[in-house]
Amino acid sequence: MKKANRLVHESSPYLLQHAYNPVDWYPWGDEALQKAQEEQKPIIVSIGYAACHWCHVMEHQSFEHEGIAKLMNEHFVCIKVDREERPDVDQIYMDALHAMGLQGGWPLNVFLNSEAKPFYGGTYFPPQNWAQLLQNIAKAYTENREELDQSAEQFAEHLNISDLQKYGIQQANSEFTDQDFRLLYSNFSLRFEKERGGMGQAPKFPMPVNYLFLLRYYQYDNHTAALDHVNLTLREMAFGGIYDQAGGGFARYSVDSEWLVPHFEKMLYDNGQLISLYSEAYQVTKNPLYKEVVYETIAFVERELMSPENGFYSSLDADSEGEEGKFYVFTKEELQEIIGAEEPLFSAYYNIRAEGNWEHNLNILHRRQTDEAFAATHQLELPVLKELVKGWKEKIMQARSKRVRPGLDDKILTSWNALMLKGLADAYYVFQDEKFRQLALQNAYFLRQNMKNGSKLFRNYKNGKATIPAFLEDYALLIQAFIRLYEITFDETWLNEAHQLTKYTLRNFYDETESLFFYTDKEGEQLIARKKEIMDNVIPASNSVLAANLHFLSLYFDQPKYAEISEAMLSQVKQLLVKQPSHLANWANVYYTKLKPTAEIAIVGPEAQSFRNSFADFYLPNAIFAGTETESQLPLLTDRLALEEETTIYVCFNKTCQLPVNSVAEALEQLDKIG
Numbered sequence: 001m002k003k004a005n006r007l008v009h010e011s012s013p014y015l016l017q018h019a020y021n022p023v024d025w026y027p028w029g030d031e032a033l034q035k036a037q038e039e040q041k042p043i044i045v046s047i048g049y050a051a052c053h054w055c056h057v058m059e060h061q062s063f064e065h066e067g068i069a070k071l072m073n074e075h076f077v078c079i080k081v082d083r084e085e086r087p088d089v090d091q092i093y094m095d096a097l098h099a100m101g102l103q104g105g106w107p108l109n110v111f112l113n114s115e116a117k118p119f120y121g122g123t124y125f126p127p128q129n130w131a132q133l134l135q136n137i138a139k140a141y142t143e144n145r146e147e148l149d150q151s152a153e154q155f156a157e158h159l160n161i162s163d164l165q166k167y168g169i170q171q172a173n174s175e176f177t178d179q180d181f182r183l184l185y186s187n188f189s190l191r192f193e194k195e196r197g198g199m200g201q202a203p204k205f206p207m208p209v210n211y212l213f214l215l216r217y218y219q220y221d222n223h224t225a226a227l228d229h230v231n232l233t234l235r236e237m238a239f240g241g242i243y244d245q246a247g248g249g250f251a252r253y254s255v256d257s258e259w260l261v262p263h264f265e266k267m268l269y270d271n272g273q274l275i276s277l278y279s280e281a282y283q284v285t286k287n288p289l290y291k292e293v294v295y296e297t298i299a300f301v302e303r304e305l306m307s308p309e310n311g312f313y314s315s316l317d318a319d320s321e322g323e324e325g326k327f328y329v330f331t332k333e334e335l336q337e338i339i340g341a342e343e344p345l346f347s348a349y350y351n352i353r354a355e356g357n358w359e360h361n362l363n364i365l366h367r368r369q370t371d372e373a374f375a376a377t378h379q380l381e382l383p384v385l386k387e388l389v390k391g392w393k394e395k396i397m398q399a400r401s402k403r404v405r406p407g408l409d410d411k412i413l414t415s416w417n418a419l420m421l422k423g424l425a426d427a428y429y430v431f432q433d434e435k436f437r438q439l440a441l442q443n444a445y446f447l448r449q450n451m452k453n454g455s456k457l458f459r460n461y462k463n464g465k466a467t468i469p470a471f472l473e474d475y476a477l478l479i480q481a482f483i484r485l486y487e488i489t490f491d492e493t494w495l496n497e498a499h500q501l502t503k504y505t506l507r508n509f510y511d512e513t514e515s516l517f518f519y520t521d522k523e524g525e526q527l528i529a530r531k532k533e534i535m536d537n538v539i540p541a542s543n544s545v546l547a548a549n550l551h552f553l554s555l556y557f558d559q560p561k562y563a564e565i566s567e568a569m570l571s572q573v574k575q576l577l578v579k580q581p582s583h584l585a586n587w588a589n590v591y592y593t594k595l596k597p598t599a600e601i602a603i604v605g606p607e608a609q610s611f612r613n614s615f616a617d618f619y620l621p622n623a624i625f626a627g628t629e630t631e632s633q634l635p636l637l638t639d640r641l642a643l644e645e646e647t648t649i650y651v652c653f654n655k656t657c658q659l660p661v662n663s664v665a666e667a668l669e670q671l672d673k674i675g
Contacts, residue, residue: 248296605647
C-alpha cells in the first residue's frame with residue numbers, strides 16, 4: 001500500500017493528486033521553508049493545477065518514480081503548489097522564469113535557495129532530463145553555493161522592480177482624448193486574425209475582454225470593422241470544437257488557428273466571462289446564435305460545475321481514462337450507432353469524417369455553416385432542422401453519460417465564482433430569464449456566507465472550509481459582480497457589500513506612491529516580492545477591474561476621491577495602453593468610461609424593475625442603474641421621488657440632471673444627448 005505524504009491533509013484536488021507520490025511533498029508554508037533553512041537545502045517548488053495535462057504527465061513519469069523521488073527527497077525540500085489557490089506564489093516564480101529568459105507555462109518547476117530565492121527553473125522535463133537536472137543542481141549547490149546565492153539575489157532584486165519601472169512607464173497626464181482612443185484601437189486591430197477571428201495565430205485563447213472592448217469601440221465610434229471582428233470571432237468560436245457542440249460550454253483554448261481542436265479542459269473563469277460576452281454581443285446584434293450559446297453554457301455550468309451549496313467548482317479535466325478529450329470525441333462508426341438513420345445528415349452538420357477530423361480516426365463535433373445556410377443546402381425547413389439538432393444533442397449527451405467522466409476540480413474560488421456570478425447577472429439583464437437571476441442570487445448568498453471573514457475575504461472553499469486569505473483579484477471581481485447584482489435586483493445589500501469590500505482594498509492593498517494596488521494584502525504572508533497586476537491574462541488585470549469599480553462607485557456613493565484614484569490608475573498605464581493595448585484591453589474599457597460622462601439612470605416608483613428591464617433592448621455600456629420602488633438613502637437616489645405616484649426616471653451625467661420623465665423612450669432621448 002502506498003504511503004501518504006503531507007499533501008493528504010490539503011483541500012486542493014491538485015495537491016491531493018500528489019498525496020501518495022513517493023516524493024516527500026510539503027504544501028507551501030512555514031514548515032517547508034523553515035526546514036530548508038535549518039538543513040540548508042535547496043527547494044524545489046513545483047506548481048500546476050488539476051486540469052493541466054502535462055502536470056499529470058510529469059507526475060506519472062517522475063513524481064511517481066521511486067528512483068527520481070529518492071533523488072528529490074535526499075537533496076531538496078519539495079513543495080507542491082496549486083497555482084489556482086496560490087496565484088501570488090505562482091506569479092512570483094513565473095516572473096522569475098521569465099527573468100531567466102525562459103518560456104513560461106505549467107507545470108512550473110523552480111529551484112530556490114534556502115531563503116526561497118530562485119536561481120533556476122523550467123516547465124515540463126522528461127524523466128531522464130529531470131533526474132539529470134536534480135543531480136546537477138544538488139552537486140552545484142554543494143560545490144558552488146556562493147555563485148547560486150548571488151544569482152538568486154539578483155533574480156530576487158529583479159522581482160522587486162515594479163512593473164511600471166520594468167516597462168519604462170512614466171505617469172502621463174490624466175487627459176483622456178478621442179485621438180488616443182482611436183490610436184489605441186488602431187494598434188489593437190493590427191493583431192486581428194481576419195480568417196477565423198481571434199487575435200494572432202495558434203494557440204488561440206478566447207480572451208473575452210478583448211471583444212468587450214471592441215463592442216464598446218463600435219458603440220463609441222460606430223466603427224463597423226470592430227463589430228465585424230467580434231461577430232467573426234464569436235461565430236467561429238461557437239461553431240468550433242472549442243465549444244462543446246452537444247453539452248454547451250467552452251474549453252480553455254484551441255491548439256490550432258481554426259478553433260477546431262481544443263485543449264479539452266473546461267474552466268469556470270472562461271465560461272463566466274464568455275456568458276457575459278455573448279450576452280452583451282446579443283444586445284448589440286440580436287444574433288440568435290449568441291443567445292443559444294448563453295443558454296447552453298449556463299446549462300452546462302449548472303449541470304456540471306455547481307455544488308449542492310450553490311458555489312461553482314473550478315474546472316473539468318482535459319483527460320479521462322488517461323486520454324485527452326476521450327469523453328468528447330467519436331469515431332464515425334460510434335456515431336452511426338448513436339444517431340441511427342439520421343447519421344449522414346448529422347455528419348454533414350458536424351463535419352464528421354470516416355477517417356476522423358482529428359487524430360486516431362476520431363471526430364471533434366464542429367460546424368461550418370449557419371443553420372439557415374445548412375437548411376437551405378439540404379432542403380430542410382429551419383424549424384425541422386432545429387428539432388433534429390436538439391434530438392442529436394440529446395443522443396450524444398446520453399452516449400457520453402455512459403463514459404468515464406473527466407476529473408472534476410471541486411475547489412471553489414472567490415474570483416472565479418465572481419466571474420460566473422457576473423455572467424449570470426449579465427445574462428439576466430439581457431434576456432430577463434428569472435432562472436438566471438435566481439442562480440446569481442443563490443451563488444451570491446453562498447459567497448457572502450462562506451467567503452467572507454469579517455471585513456475580509458477568503459480565496460478558497462472546499463468541504464466546509466475556507467483557509468487562504470483572498471488576493472486583489474478576489475476583491476476586485478467580487479466587487480464588480482456585486483455592483484452588477486445590485487443593478488438587476490435593486491437590493492442595496494449588494495451595493496453596500498461592494499462598497500465595504502472596496503474600503504478594505506483601499507486600506508490594505510493600495511500603494512499611494514504608484515497609484516496602484518498590490519496583489520497581496522498587507523496583513524497577508526510576506527513573500528520575497530510584493531507584486532502588482534497590470535497586464536490582462538485570461539482573467540482581466542485586477543488593477544483594471546478595480547479602476548472601473550472605483551469609477552462606478554464614485555457615482556453611486558458620491559465619492560469624488562474614488563474617481564480621482566481611478567483616473568490616477570489609468571494615467572499610470574496610459575502610455576503603454578495606447579502603444580501596446582493587446583494585453584491591456586480591460587484598461588481600454590476603463591478608458592472608454594472616461595471619454596464621455598457615465599450616464600446615471602435612477603428609477604423610482606412601483607415599476608422600477610420593469611422599467612430597468614426595458615432598457616435592456618438598448619446597448620448602454622457606459623451607464624449605471626439605481627432604483628427603488630419607494631425611497632432610498634443611497635446618494636444617487638436621495639431626494640428622488642416617484643412624481644405623482646408614477647414611476648419616474650432621472651437621467652444625470654457629469655453632475656447635470658435632465659428633467660424627470662415617466663417613460664423609457666423619453667429617458668433614451670435624454671441619453672442621446674450624451675452622444
